Amino acid sequence: MKIAFEATGRIGSRATRVLLAERSVEAIGLIGRRSTAGDPRVSTITNLAGWDVLATDDVQHIERRYRQASDHGIPLVVSAGEALVSLDPDIPLVVGSNHGSGLAACLAAHECTRHETPMEVVVGWTEPGRPLRDGHPIVFPQPIGNLWAHGGENIWPGAPAGTLFLTAPVEGPWTGLVARVTAATPEGVEVRTLGVADDGTYLAGIALAAAVLAAGTGAYPTGRHHPAAAPRDYLEAALRAGLEVATFLERR
Numbered sequence: 338m339k340i341a342f343e344a345t346g347r348i349g350s351r352a353t354r355v356l357l358a359e360r361s362v363e364a365i366g367l368i369g370r371r372s373t374a375g376d377p378r379v380s381t382i383t384n385l386a387g388w389d390v391l392a393t394d395d396v397q398h399i400e401r402r403y404r405q406a407s408d409h410g411i412p413l414v415v416s417a418g419e420a421l422v423s424l425d426p427d428i429p430l431v432v433g434s435n436h437g438s439g440l441a442a443c444l445a446a447h448e449c450t451r452h453e454t455p456m457e458v459v460v461g462w463t464e465p466g467r468p469l470r471d472g473h474p475i476v477f478p479q480p481i482g483n484l485w486a487h488g489g490e491n492i493w494p495g496a497p498a499g500t501l502f503l504t505a506p507v508e509g510p511w512t513g514l515v516a517r518v519t520a521a522t523p524e525g526v527e528v529r530t531l532g533v534a535d536d537g538t539y540l541a542g543i544a545l546a547a548a549v550l551a552a553g554t555g556a557y558p559t560g561r562h563h564p565a566a567a568p569r570d571y572l573e574a575a576l577r578a579g580l581e582v583a584t585f586l587e588r589r
Contacts (some may be wrong), residue, residue: 338553341367341388341411348416349394351542353379353580354548359550368393378493385409390553392434394545403430412552416545418492421561429557431564434548436512436540437462437504438492439564440575443581444531445516446568448496452520458492458500461486461515465537466506474502478534478583484513493565512537526589531582536574540580547575 338361344350356362357376366382376427383392391406391412399415403424406413412429416499418438421430433439459489461475470486476483489504507513514533519526533540548564548571551557556570564571572580 339364341391343393345395348541353544355546392549414548430561433563434545439544441514442493442565443568446565448518455520456521459517461503463513464499464509478532481513528587530585543578550574
């Protein structure tokens with residue numbers, strides 16, 4: 338796989354390092370910057386001819402990158418969640434490749450595929466800010482632990498009706514993710530909680546890189562998608578990249 342990448346900040350730089358650890362990546366072409374990776378697979382490019390997928394962590398010039406990807410008929414992956422909302426893409430366009438609509442939503446989406454009709458679904462993630470003093474209680478793996486959360490935006494189009502999205506402000510470098518799915522099984526009601534706590538920049542890099550790898554292997558058809566449209570492909574790539582998930586199972 339040959340990946341063209343516009344890395345404008347720390348997230349893009351981290352995602353580039355994550356991608357270099359993937360065996361299927363033959364080359365990474367950096368747009369608009371010189372390589373300091375010291376890896377012969379990384380070069381500076383000015384043309385997308387011959388590349389398999391284009392990714393960007395930029396939030397200001399996405400339309401220009403879309404036009405370039407469309408001209409060359411390759412998928413475009415962006416970290417921004419609400420990018421190019423009014424567009425009817427003629428290529429695979431994956432938006433929201435971040436820790437919330439990427440990692441947290443895909444954890445919940447993949448868990449939901451185990452059940453025909455989940456009874457309750459909760460998707461939670463942290464955001465930088467002063468912790469709340471009330472709201473919805475939510476528990477992340479340590480060292481984040483218990484927090485109060487408020488209602489978050491719907492980061493997973495196609496989520497089961499009634500899915501609860503929760504955002505918990507937290508100070509410091511750590512980022513937390515939670516996906517909790519309650520469903521009826523032959524053994525009774527099952528509540529499975531999946532949780533992640535790790536360095537925020539590290540998780541953001543994995544979230545973007547996983548979408549790039551999934552898109553580059555054809556996981557997303559033509560059109561505008563969030564990562565949760567192909568949760569298995571996305572999570573397999575994230576796990577290979579180093580994502581560590583804690584699991585807790587409760588039966589009622």
